[in-house]
Amino acid sequence: MKVSKENQSIDIYTQTRNTNFDRFQGKHLLLELYGCNSDKLNDEIFLRCKIDNASKLARASVLNLVSNKFEPFGVTAIALLAESHLSIHTWPESQYAAIDIFTCGKNMLPNLASQFLIDQLEATNHILKIINRDYPTYIENQTRTVL
Amino acid sequence: MKVSKENQSIDIYTQTRNTNFDRFQGKHLLLELYGCNSDKLNDEIFLRCKIDNASKLARASVLNLVSNKFEPFGVTAIALLAESHLSIHTWPESQYAAIDIFTCGKNMLPNLASQFLIDQLEATNHILKIINRDYPTYIENQTRTVL
Numbered sequence: 001m002k003v004s005k006e007n008q009s010i011d012i013y014t015q016t017r018n019t020n021f022d023r024f025q026g027k028h029l030l031l032e033l034y035g036c037n038s039d040k041l042n043d044e045i046f047l048r049c050k051i052d053n054a055s056k057l058a059r060a061s062v063l064n065l066v067s068n069k070f071e072p073f074g075v076t077a078i079a080l081l082a083e084s085h086l087s088i089h090t091w092p093e094s095q096y097a098a099i100d101i102f103t104c105g106k107n108m109l110p111n112l113a114s115q116f117l118i119d120q121l122e123a124t125n126h127i128l129k130i131i132n133r134d135y136p137t138y139i140e141n142q143t144r145t146v147l
Numbered sequence: 148m149k150v151s152k153e154n155q156s157i158d159i160y161t162q163t164r165n166t167n168f169d170r171f172q173g174k175h176l177l178l179e180l181y182g183c184n185s186d187k188l189n190d191e192i193f194l195r196c197k198i199d200n201a202s203k204l205a206r207a208s209v210l211n212l213v214s215n216k217f218e219p220f221g222v223t224a225i226a227l228l229a230e231s232h233l234s235i236h237t238w239p240e241s242q243y244a245a246i247d248i249f250t251c252g253k254n255m256l257p258n259l260a261s262q263f264l265i266d267q268l269e270a271t272n273h274i275l276k277i278i279n280r281d282y283p284t285y286i287e288n289q290t291r292t293v294l
Contacts, residue, residue: 133177
């Protein structure tokens with residue numbers, strides 16, 4: 001997909017407690033998609049499938065996936081990940097979607113998930129904000145175990 | 148609860164497309180809690196209850212609530228709201244929780260939910276970042292209907 005000049009990617013490192021960004025593992029991507037395919041934004045099953053695909057691309061493990069269809073338009077779908085969560089809220093009538101990709105862990109690839117969703121929803125424009133979550137340094141090397 | 152000098156509240160209006168902030172309705176609170184009560188952070192039922200309470204305080208409608216307990220420590224709980232979502236990820240061993248309160252709508256009170264969770268989890272310090280989601284202006288007055 002062509003990326004217009006309006007598209008933006010913003011790194012926000014405000015007030016982080018970690019000074020070594022290479023070690024930082026709590027990354028939260030806030031993605032706004034504009035000019036999307038309205039039919040896809042209103043298709044609950046399609047969105048559930050794409051959230052699952054995107055999570056796998058990010059190397060995340062989906063533990064639960066919930067969704068809700070609104071009337072007359074709109075869907076919310078949220079994946080509970082072993083590594084935090086991935087959510088999408090859509091307004092098909094406005095061709096707009098608000099997406100969150102919150103991952104923790106050294107080997108996560110949230111940017112791949114982000115680009116995948118931009119492409120799949122056929123967004124003509126987007127804004128991506130990347131927020132570092134202010135984890136205590138001493139939990140950076142801890143991994144989580146699923147029951 | 149006493150709020151220490153380390154606690155911070157940051158408004159990030161970067162690159163927003165809306166110039167009239169009073170009309171802005173898509174608000175995303177990113178809350179980091181430190182020094183929390185570890186037992187509470189590891190109590191899945193307690194956290195589900197408090198997320199439900201917090202959602203109601205914010206005037207949100209909980210449509211679904213999912214959670215997962217990790218071993219040996221940690222819980223993730225996410226409420227799917229008619230007005231977006233509220234999530235909490237905890238690391239009891241580090242007395243740390245990462246919370247998201249994403250609400251859309253004119254009458255939402257996400258700050259009440261934020262303060263409630265700070266108090267209930269007995270956080271000694273916190274960082275709150277408030278992010279405006281870049282909704283298209285023309286959806287600002289639209290409400291969502293639950294099926």
